[in-house]
Amino acid sequence: MNLKEVKNLGEEEVITLAKSGDKEAFAKLMYERKDVLYKTAYIYVKNKEDALDIVSETVYRSYASIKKLKNPQFFNTYLTRILINCAVDMLKKKKIFVNGSENVLLNKAVKDEDIEGxxxxxxxxxxxxxxxxxxxxxxxxxxxTFEDISEVMKCPIGTVKTYLHRALKTLRINMDCPEK
Incomplete structure (x- = not known):
């Protein structure tokens, strides 16, 4: 299909076309998600060049393995899982190992999109x-959602909630926030 025809299709149809090898359909899917992919990669590496490398690797890996995607409705989960694996791989490759506040604080920071602040x-x-x-x-x-995170991480929803609780507790300690 040409790009003009692909633009008029629904998302599941575009994903199905991409699975069958349609390059224009795959390009459309990546173009629509490029900002989200970049922002997520940047959160992991805090570096423009590395974030772009992660996005590039994510696009390559997802294109190479898209035929393995069983259900088009899980495309975003599939893509996110690949991105996270690429980011973790890069951190390990660079030998950057990490050891190891509050919901309102996180939500405010994310909505501000002010990285320096x-x-x-x-x-x-x-x-x-x-x-x-x-x-x-x-x-x-x-x-x-917790359900989507559970899919991406391949673990039960209860485990995701436990990880979130522990992560928030650790963030409170690291940021010296009082518990509420």
């Missing part, structure tokens, strides 16, 4: 272990 928050999120950081990123920076 929220540097303490971003540093505190960086100190979290991979699982806790992933839950925080997906919940507050990607605004995903």
């Amino acid at each position: 929220n540097i303490d928050l971003y540093r505190a999120v960086d100190l979290l272990n991979d699982k806790y950081r992933t839950v925080i990123v997906l919940k507050y920076f990607r605004d995903m």
Whole structure:
């Protein structure tokens, strides 16, 4: 199909076309998600070039394996999982290991989109272990539901909630916020 025809299709139809190898359909899907992919990658690496590398690798990996996607409605979950794996791979490759406040604080920081103004928050999120950081990123920076996070992380919803609770508790400590 040409790009003009692809633009007039619904999302599930475009995903189905992309699964069958249609490059224009895949390009449309990536174009629509480029900002979200970049912002999520940036949260992990705090560096424009590395974030762009992660997005590039995510696009490559997703294109190479899109035929494995069983259900088009889970495309965003599939793409997010690939992005997180790429980000974690890059952090490990660069040997950047992390050891390892409040909901209102996180929501406010995310809505502000002022990275410099929220540097303490971003540093505190960086100190979290991979699982806790992933839950925080997906919940507050990607605004995903517990069910979606559970799908991305391949773990039960109860585990996701536990990770979130522990991550918030750790963030409160790291940021010296009183518990509420």
